[in-house]
Amino acid sequence: MKNYELVLHRVEADLAAGRLRIGGRLPGERALAEQLGISRPSVREAVRVLEAMGVVRTATGSGPEAGAVIVAEPVSPLTAVLRLHLATNHLPMGDVVQTRLLLESWSAREAAARELESGELKVAEELLDRMDDAGLSPEEFHVLDAEFHVALSGLAGNVLIAAVMTSLRSAIHGYVLAAVPNLPDWEGTAVGLRSEHRAILAAVRGGEPDRAADLVTAHIRGFYQAAQLAPFGGAEG
Numbered sequence: 162m163k164n165y166e167l168v169l170h171r172v173e174a175d176l177a178a179g180r181l182r183i184g185g186r187l188p189g190e191r192a193l194a195e196q197l198g199i200s201r202p203s204v205r206e207a208v209r210v211l212e213a214m215g216v217v218r219t220a221t222g223s224g225p226e227a228g229a230v231i232v233a234e235p236v237s238p239l240t241a242v243l244r245l246h247l248a249t250n251h252l253p254m255g256d257v258v259q260t261r262l263l264l265e266s267w268s269a270r271e272a273a274a275r276e277l278e279s280g281e282l283k284v285a286e287e288l289l290d291r292m293d294d295a296g297l298s299p300e301e302f303h304v305l306d307a308e309f310h311v312a313l314s315g316l317a318g319n320v321l322i323a324a325v326m327t328s329l330r331s332a333i334h335g336y337v338l339a340a341v342p343n344l345p346d347w348e349g350t351a352v353g354l355r356s357e358h359r360a361i362l363a364a365v366r367g368g369e370p371d372r373a374a375d376l377v378t379a380h381i382r383g384f385y386q387a388a389q390l391a392p393f394g395g396a397e398g
Contacts, residue, residue, distance in 0.1 A: 164199040168207030171197060172216070176231070187217060187229040214238050235321075239328035254336060261329055262381055264322055265314060269373040272316035273365045282366060285312045289358050299341045302351060307334055309358060313377075316365065340388035350387060354380075 162170075171193070175181040187193065187208070194201045208229050211217040215234035243257075288309040292302060307330040314326040344350050357380040364373035 164197075164203035165207035165210060167197045167199055168193060168204055169210065172207075172211060181231055183231050183233055185231045187231070189228065213241075235324045236327045239324060243328050254333075257329065257333055258381070258385060261326075261333075262378055264326055264329070265310065265381060266374040266378045268314040268317040268319070268322055268326070269361060269365060269377040270370040271318065272313065273368055273370040273373040275316070275318060276368075277316060277366070281316060282362065285309055285316070285362055288312060289355070289362065292355055292358065297351075299347060299351075300338055302354075303334065303337055303341075306354065306358075313361065313365070337384075337388075340385075343388045345387075350384075354384065357383075 172181065172187065181187070188196070190201050190204045190208075193199075193204045197204075208217060208219060211229070212219055215236070215238040216231065217229040218232045218234075219229045288305050292305045292309070297305070311323065311327050311330055315323040317323075341347055357376065361373060361376045361380060364376055
């Protein structure tokens, strides 16, 4: 085990045992080095890794804001990891699409089964209204499209699912946009996507779990099939 990994294991154990909590601070660099019998550069390396993982936020200096503070920001690290693995083809696009299908259909079903307040749907509704602008470029449309799907997943009430969805959507955005030239009629496709989005949200609002899940699955598969993006005929929107 590398020295910096000793710090990671120590932080993990302290979090699990409740000795460290969100908003708490890591022991100082010197204290950790002495406690674990490692060098201060190894502690600094561990803190950099923890910051990249979204577990701590650091600030230099000697005031009350200095040091490494425990935070919970999983989205950016997950997004970065997925992008890197997609770039190396370690994660086949077909697998990513299948994962998205599983997550989004589950989220739509769960969201429709919940007793949502009208205010909870406001963000998704506003995104659909903004997507109705016929003057949007494909890139602008798909940015809003991505935000809509993340908002829809968030309605399921599962923080981890929402974080993974945010990461997946960001990771595949470039692939989706690159597929637009493959579409025979982008304007017609955009009209269809708008209609499908509205139908999905209506099913969620109306408390129709199975219909919401089926609609989002057909929506995702339909786009990827039209754009020839996935080998099994599979996904977007």
